Amino acid sequence: MGENLRDIKRRIRSIKNTEQITKAMEMVAAARLRHAQERVEQARPYSQEIDGLIKRVAGSFSDLTHPLFEVRERQNVGYVVFTSDRGLCGAFNSHVIRKVEMELAQEKEAGLIIIGRKGRDYFRRRKYNILSEFVNIGDDPAVDQARGIARTLVDLYTGNIVDEVNLVYTEFISTGKQQPVVYKLLPLAQPSAEKSNDTKIIDYIIEPSPEDVLAMLLPRFIEAEVYRAVLESRASEEASRMIAMSQAKENAGEMIEQLTLLSNKLRQAAITKEISEIVGGAEALKG
Amino acid sequence: MAEQAKGKWSSFKLEIITPERVLVDEDVEGVVVPSKDGLLGILRNHAPFIGSLDIGVIKYLKDGKHRYVACNQGIFEMTGTVLRILPDTAERGETIDVERAKAAQKRAEARLKQKSREIDHLRAELALRRALARQRAAEAASKN
Numbered sequence: 001m002g003e004n005l006r007d008i009k010r011r012i013r014s015i016k017n018t019e020q021i022t023k024a025m026e027m028v029a030a031a032r033l034r035h036a037q038e039r040v041e042q043a044r045p046y047s048q049e050i051d052g053l054i055k056r057v058a059g060s061f062s063d064l065t066h067p068l069f070e071v072r073e074r075q076n077v078g079y080v081v082f083t084s085d086r087g088l089c090g091a092f093n094s095h096v097i098r099k100v101e102m103e104l105a106q107e108k109e110a111g112l113i114i115i116g117r118k119g120r121d122y123f124r125r126r127k128y129n130i131l132s133e134f135v136n137i138g139d140d141p142a143v144d145q146a147r148g149i150a151r152t153l154v155d156l157y158t159g160n161i162v163d164e165v166n167l168v169y170t171e172f173i174s175t176g177k178q179q180p181v182v183y184k185l186l187p188l189a190q191p192s193a194e195k196s197n198d199t200k201i202i203d204y205i206i207e208p209s210p211e212d213v214l215a216m217l218l219p220r221f222i223e224a225e226v227y228r229a230v231l232e233s234r235a236s237e238e239a240s241r242m243i244a245m246s247q248a249k250e251n252a253g254e255m256i257e258q259l260t261l262l263s264n265k266l267r268q269a270a271i272t273k274e275i276s277e278i279v280g281g282a283e284a285l286k287g
Numbered sequence: 288m289a290e291q292a293k294g295k296w297s298s299f300k301l302e303i304i305t306p307e308r309v310l311v312d313e314d315v316e317g318v319v320v321p322s323k324d325g326l327l328g329i330l331r332n333h334a335p336f337i338g339s340l341d342i343g344v345i346k347y348l349k350d351g352k353h354r355y356v357a358c359n360q361g362i363f364e365m366t367g368t369v370l371r372i373l374p375d376t377a378e379r380g381e382t383i384d385v386e387r388a389k390a391a392q393k394r395a396e397a398r399l400k401q402k403s404r405e406i407d408h409l410r411a412e413l414a415l416r417r418a419l420a421r422q423r424a425a426e427a428a429s430k431n
Contacts, residue, residue, distance in 0.1 A: 042308040049304055049373055053364060143306040143376075154347065165332060204364075207338045216339055216362055220375070224306055 019252035026245035033238035047224035078162035082169035082233040083119030087242035090244035170236035178236035355380035357424035380428025392418035
């Protein structure tokens with residue numbers, strides 16, 4: 001009985017440790033989440049302006065063409081999978097992976113471009129067709145990293161290795177809600193002249209030429225979109241980690257409560273037993 | 288004329304937006320933009336214009352004071368009342384780390400001396416120009 005009590009005490013101590021660690025991890029995740037959300041916000045104006053410019057350039061000049069607008073027959077489809085480098089973030093990675101597998105089930109031929117160690121390990125183990133991989137993205141992804149990814153995607157597309165590029169990433173809706181989404185990046189939707197009706201049509205002087213300006217804008221648009229997906233994915237990862245850690249912390253607290261109750265009961269029982277032994281002994285002496 | 292130029296009517300909005308953040312969002316009196324076709328001076332009511340930005344130093348006048356921003360390549364757009372510059376990267380002259388820029392210059396020069404593939408050569412050349420532009424912006428800002 002006494003040993004059992006000691007065991008329980010030891011377990012309580014160990015769970016208290018876990019509780020503290022998960023609590024610390026929750027707070028770290030919360031701080032990183034706030035930072036990641038800021039980055040998402042700060043990156044928004046650039047992609048809005050690039051998008052607007054494309055519409056204005058394409059809108060004021062009809063029938064502009066560019067290889068990235070070119071729609072081909074879908075033979076090999078590329079999926080860009082945004083996962084995390086680190087674990088302990090709840091179901092974050094498995095949700096993205098499940099989404100990808102659902103998409104892949106409908107494709108005859110597909111290739112993967114993988115971001116994040118977790119996704120790479122998963123798909124490599126299952127011998128999927130991996131075209132390219134990017135790991136060690138870090139806690140605070142820089143636009144340069146997104147540029148590298150974007151360049152790879154454009155090369156894969158213009159090199160006819162894939163005929164379509166889809167991003168699969170986790171959209172950050174709120175701290176409590178994140179959702180994996182599939183977003184078709186390439187071929188780019190050709191902006192039609194009608195779409196630019198909401199913006200005032202200005203007669204722009206475009207130098208050196210509309211084609212050249214468009215050729216500068218489109219890769220930057222892709223960069224900005226990839227960067228946005230990277231940042232949103234980061235924010236979702238930390239939100240998911242925060243929730244997971246908070247739950248782990250609560251579970252630990254609950255377990256401690258139960259074990260404390262149990263240890264009290266055992267202690268009580270031990271004391272009762274001792275008293276009854278003493279009383280019994282005293283009775284025996286009397287007799 | 289000089290007094291008029293300082294008046295509210297002559298100012299317009301300058302926005303410098305990089306993929307990472309909005310660096311400048313200010314009312315200014317005039318801007319010199321390093322375009323691919325050379326330096327371009329822009330005042331309010333300049334004709335609507337879309338052009339390509341080159342590596343260099345954006346210089347602008349605000350409250351009678353010159354300010355400097357080192358920029359990478361990109362695009363810019365003048366609507367008449369807003370000049371929007373979208374460089375791939377940009378940095379205010381005051382915040383530039385001159386030592387780092389000098390180190391980058393040395394690295395790029397060393398790479399240029401080596402015989403290498405054309406693409407590496409081009410990349411080194413761009414890196415060199417960026418490092419020089421950053422030093423120029425930092426120097427100009429420190430003289431203010």
